[in-house]
Amino acid sequence: MTAAASARQILTSLHEVMASRTHAQAKLNQVVEIIAGELSSEVCSIYLLRQGMLELFATRGLNQAAVHVTRLGVGEGLTGTIAQNIETLNLDEAAAHPEFQYRSETGEEKFHSFAGVPIVRRARAIGVLTVQHVDPRKYEEVEIEALQTTAMVLAELIHNAGLVDGEALDDGGKAQTGQEVITGLKLVKGLAIGKAVFHQPRVTIEQTVAEDTEAERQRVYLAFDRMREQIDNMAKQADFGVGGEQEQVLETYKMFAYDEGWGRRINEAIDSGLTAEAAIERVQQRTRMRMREIQDPLLQDRMHDLEDLANRLIRIVSGQLGTAAQKGLAQDSILVAKNLGPAELLEYDKRRLKGVVLEQGSLTAHVVIVARALGIPVIGRVSNVRGLVRDGDEMLVDGDAGTVTLRPSTAVLEAFETRFARSKEKKASYARLRDVEPFTRDGERIEVMMNAGLRDDVSMLAMTGADGIGLYRTEFQFLVSAALPQRERQARLYREVLEAANGKKVIFRTVDIGGDKSLPYISSEIAKEDENPAMGWRALRLALEREGLMKSQARALLEGAAGRELNVMFPMVSEPWEFDAAKAVFDGQLSYLKDRKHKLPTAINYGVMLEVPSLAEVLDLLLPRLSFVSIGTNDLTQFLFAADRANPMLAERYDWLSPAILRFLHRVVQNSMGHKIDLGVCGEMGGRRLEALALLGLGIRRLSITPAAIGPIKELIRRVDTREITDAMKGWLANPPQNMRAELQAWAEEREIEVE
CATH class of the missing domain: 3.50.30.10 (Phosphohistidine domain)
Structure with missing residues (x-):
């Protein structure tokens, strides 16, 4: 007999039992008889979760005196292990399993084989269904599948009959897993x-047993058609995928969406008597169990993709769409x-x-x-x-x-x-510094600016008391759009940002897209093949190649800043010629607007982000043509150490207070002296108090940081004497201590400067 046929027979009988007017205990007693009989098993038992314990509720084959007496904690014994891990066990010799526990009151010593499946509702184990046999043999796969299908339906019937405590389902799982x-x-x-x-x-399946098998099959077919249509259209959606992995994700999804084996398994589950939703969930449960057995990370990722696709399919078939x-x-x-x-x-x-x-x-x-x-x-x-x-x-x-x-x-x-x-109290104390100018103890005025990328971010200028916006990420408008934003729309945003800034400086960074921030409407075969997207076809490299993109943004910025000062910063400049090429685009658009008598910005200042180390080696050649330089510490760090920050193994391996970084930054500061440029740091490093202290010691006098860090950094600045920290930093750079972070922290603590 097939698994579907076996499960269908059990389901039909179960449905009749649970629809009867007998009391709950009598129903369970009949259920274990039916299951044991259909699977030719000498023992069938049902354990249900009550008050945090798995209680033996019904059995055929074990001592009846053990019913409501034998209780196991979640994670205790084979039954508890099944509930804790929500997994299936199939053992030819139960006593050989490391979690086996013998309970004398059950009389189970003569039974060798053991199989158990969790009874799951709303992704939680509310009980366990087990079968046992005298002979030491593993149950056939067809028997296990029938058992799993039965447990799925049993969950609904048990819940509807009120056989489990409400807390097992409604207390957030405390009774099951705790903290x-x-x-x-x-x-x-x-x-x-x-x-x-x-x-x-998640979709909650309220009905598991089908009334019309063919109708359920048609529902699944229609859902598959709609899902495949969604997958085929997915590449056109701006926020699909994760950066440069978009094409790989799409191809994997397509592979699973059109996989005949997956559809066949769902059909078989429907044949067993399940509804469309329950059939998909049944196949999904089997996938989850396979995932636990897979050690290969790549295969695990593929199984996760299949689960995501199953979730999509079940939402379609149930009509429970949306986020x-x-x-x-x-x-x-x-x-x-x-x-x-x-x-x-x-x-x-x-x-x-x-x-x-x-x-x-x-x-x-x-x-x-x-x-x-x-x-x-x-x-x-x-x-x-x-x-x-x-x-x-x-x-x-x-x-x-x-x-x-x-x-x-x-x-x-x-x-x-x-x-x-x-x-919160600390934040409130920082908020009180909103209108206080950040002077050091020795009278140096430090410029504290904020980073932004959304129109609404500009309101934080007034709330934080920041000196301006040291980095406005223009790419956000591109990332949240399904198509390339029109020039007029771009110009309107830039104009609104400048108006909201109310005269404070705003530095617009031209688009930093590509690499790990790919857009479906701007693609490149080179970008798709990038093994290291952070160092690939992105930012200014992409913009210079896509001349239409650069021209459109240049004119939008010039039009948006009409009658005001415009500050433009080019990202990821590696050599002087890249800056020259980018500025030439702006010069061309400026001439175009002049010829047509358009209103122009009152002044235009150009700068670069120093995030590619090569630029530091030729910075002296470029400085005469610049108004400002912003050191982008986020990308600079990973480029200096050849360490991908997206890799969790490397994300925190290299310290921002490493002598390698501090010496590099110090050299940039020294090389910039004598030039009329505004040098600052733009990135997360400047928003951390201890790191900001080090930057002040290096001679950095402008920081552009996240709005939340403005208050804490202002408070720090007011406690620091730049002459003292500069002298200390000179000594540390000449003869680096074994632990620069600890040394700097000790220095701050001696002066009662809080740095955490």
Whole structure:
């Protein structure tokens, strides 16, 4: 008999039993008889989760006296292991398994073989279904599949009959798993408390048994057609994929979307008597179990892709489409997702969205830059977070430590809230410095500017008291658009930003797209083949090749700044000729506007981002033609150390306070002396208090940082005597200590300068 036929027979009988008017215990007693009989098994038992323990509720083959007496904790024995891991066990010799526990009251000593499957509802184990046999043999795959299908339907029937405590389903999983701390990669610092919300909400399957098999099959066929159409159109969507991996992701999705084997397995599940939703979920459960057995990372990624596709299919067939943003956030929330695009993040209510936890994500992802601008803590690279978190779970996000606490205990929650309150108090004290100019103790005025990329970010100028915008990332407008933004639309944005800045300086960086920030409407075969996208076809390299893109942005900036001062900065300049070529584009557009008597900017200042080390070697040749230089420490660090910051193994390996970086920066400062240029640092390094202290010691007098860091850095500046830190830094650079960070920290503590 096939698995489908066997499962169908069991399902038919189960449906009749659960529809009968007998009491719950009698129903379960009949259920174990049916399952044992259909699978020719000498034992069948059902354990249900009650008050955090797995209680033997019904059995055929074990001692009846053990019913409601034998209880196992989640993770205890074979049954507890199945519930904890939500996995299937199939053993020819149960006693040989390391988690085996013998319970004398059950009389199970004579049974050797053992198989068990979790009874799962809403992604939680609410019980375990087991079978046993005297002979030491593994159950056939057809029997295991029938058992798994049965358990799936049994979950619905048990729930509807009220056979499990409500807490097993409704308390956020505390009874099942309790508090859990998981770690990831620190992407955006900060603290957050909220309820877990899935970016793509899970579909709750309320009906598992089909009334009309052919009707269910047609629903699946239609869903497959729609899903394949979506996949085929996906390349046209601006926020599809993750940077340069877009084409690879698309091809993998297509492979699975058109895989006949996947469709056949879903059909077989429908044949067993399941609804379309339940059939897809049944095949998905099997995929999850296979994923646990796979060690190869590449194959694991492929299985994750298949799960993502199954989620898409089940949402289509159930009609439960859309993201949590479209439904709206009802309370303070922590968003849980595999990954996000910047446009997706911006769809959420900023008042309710308190933090983000991603399975993927990297320091260079543009969604991280958006989150940092919004002040939303983000933790990435949290493996299997969507499998560990339940919808509605209480979550504590510690972006400073890179940890997420799920379902915290009362004591842990209170301690976190106390720390959170102290953090808010600290922020309030920084806010009081809004209108205070950042002078050092020895009277040096430090320019503290902020980074921005969204029109709404400009409002932070007044809130933080920043001196201006030292980096306006113009690419955000491109990243959140489905097509290349029209010149008029670009110009309108730049004009609005300058108006909102109310006379404060704004430095516009020309588009830094390409590489890991690829756009579907601007593609290149070279970019697709980039093995190291951060060092590939991106930023000014791309813009100079795509002359239409550069011309359009140049004219938009000139038109948008009409009647005002315009500051333009070119990213990723490697050699002087690249700056000259970019400026020539602006000169051409300026002549065009002059000839047509257009209103022009009152002054135009040009600068570069120093992030490619080669530029430092020829900077003296370029300085006479520049108004300013901004050292981009984020990219500069990875280029200096040949270390990809997106690689979690390397993300924190190289310290910003390494003598290699500090000596490099010091040399740039020294080489810039005698030239009438404004030299500053633009990047995350300048927003950290200890690192900012080091930069002041190197002679840096302009910092452009995230808005959240303005207050803390202002407060630091007012405590520092630049003469003292400059002298100390000279000594450290000449004879570097073994641990520069510790040395600098000790220096600050001696002077009661808080640096954390």
